[in-house]
Amino acid sequence: MLKRLFTTPRAFQTRLLMVVALLGCLAWLALTFFRQPVRDAVNSVPAAGAAKESVGQKDEPRALAGEQARAYLEQTGDGQSLMQAATVARFGLKREEQSPFDKESGAGYLGTSHAQNLNAWFAEDGVTIRPTISEKKRQQAWQLGFSLKAYGYGEHLQPATPIVSHNVKDNRIEYVRADSSSQITNTNLEVPVLKFQILDAGLNDARSLLSLQPPTRNPQLIEWYENRAEGIEQGFTLNARPERSGEVAANEP
Numbered sequence: 001m002l003k004r005l006f007t008t009p010r011a012f013q014t015r016l017l018m019v020v021a022l023l024g025c026l027a028w029l030a031l032t033f034f035r036q037p038v039r040d041a042v043n044s045v046p047a048a049g050a051a052k053e054s055v056g057q058k059d060e061p062r063a064l065a066g067e068q069a070r071a072y073l074e075q076t077g078d079g080q081s082l083m084q085a086a087t088v089a090r091f092g093l094k095r096e097e098q099s100p101f102d103k104e105s106g107a108g109y110l111g112t113s114h115a116q117n118l119n120a121w122f123a124e125d126g127v128t129i130r131p132t133i134s135e136k137k138r139q140q141a142w143q144l145g146f147s148l149k150a151y152g153y154g155e156h157l158q159p160a161t162p163i164v165s166h167n168v169k170d171n172r173i174e175y176v177r178a179d180s181s182s183q184i185t186n187t188n189l190e191v192p193v194l195k196f197q198i199l200d201a202g203l204n205d206a207r208s209l210l211s212l213q214p215p216t217r218n219p220q221l222i223e224w225y226e227n228r229a230e231g232i233e234q235g236f237t238l239n240a241r242p243e244r245s246g247e248v249a250a251n252e253p
Contacts, residue, residue, distance in 0.1 A: 092170050093172075094111075099123070152244075171226055175223040221237070221239070222236065
């Protein structure tokens with residue numbers, strides 16, 4: 001059965017307006033959907049730039065002052081390394097082939113205490129301290145020398161053993177002295193002669209000759225000096241008690 005739709009012109013116009021409005025809504029939704037990712041991408045560019053700025057700010061060195069700077073230097077590994085490097089730069093001992101104060105002396109180490117206006121010359125057998133003044137006034141200036149001769153208790157002193165080596169690191173120098181129980185009687189003994197005697201000696205004699213070695217690795221006495229901002233510090237490290245008289249030794253705990 002055939003049906004026909006009859007409409008009036010006014011109803012047709014109303015439907016046409018509704019269709020146009022519907023198409024307009026669909027077009028607006030489509031534009032909104034496709035424009036949103038572009039807007040998000042544009043907004044993400046400043047965020048990336050801000051992230052780069054934050055990374056750059058983290059890489060930049062921090063400026064510290066007052067208590068923050070002190071805490072950083074004292075409590076962090078980088079701060080302590082920085083302090084040590086500054087100490088070495090200012091107070092480190094420098095090796096010289098000849099003393100700047102005495103042309104006749106040999107090689108040694110020179111240390112300068114800038115804050116105290118002192119300089120110390122560490123020679124093979126001791127140290128000499130002088131004021132930091134011009135070369136013209138050195139002849140009239142004072143000087144103070146240290147060279148260990150003996151040590152012990154009261155009047156019971158034992159001679160200081162010979163210096164066998166020097167340990168120098170940064171602003172510190174150590175004079176390592178031989179153990180009194182391992183001193184070599186004949187210090188002029190040559191190595192070829194020693195080898196010859198060992199080859200011709202019996203077992204017991206060879207053992208006694210082999211015991212004539214340089215001083216022990218654990219020295220009895222170390223005399224040390226450190227160049228600091230407060231001045232030049234001297235100290236001694238004893239790995240064994242000095243010898244005492246029989247009566248005093250018997251009463252020791």
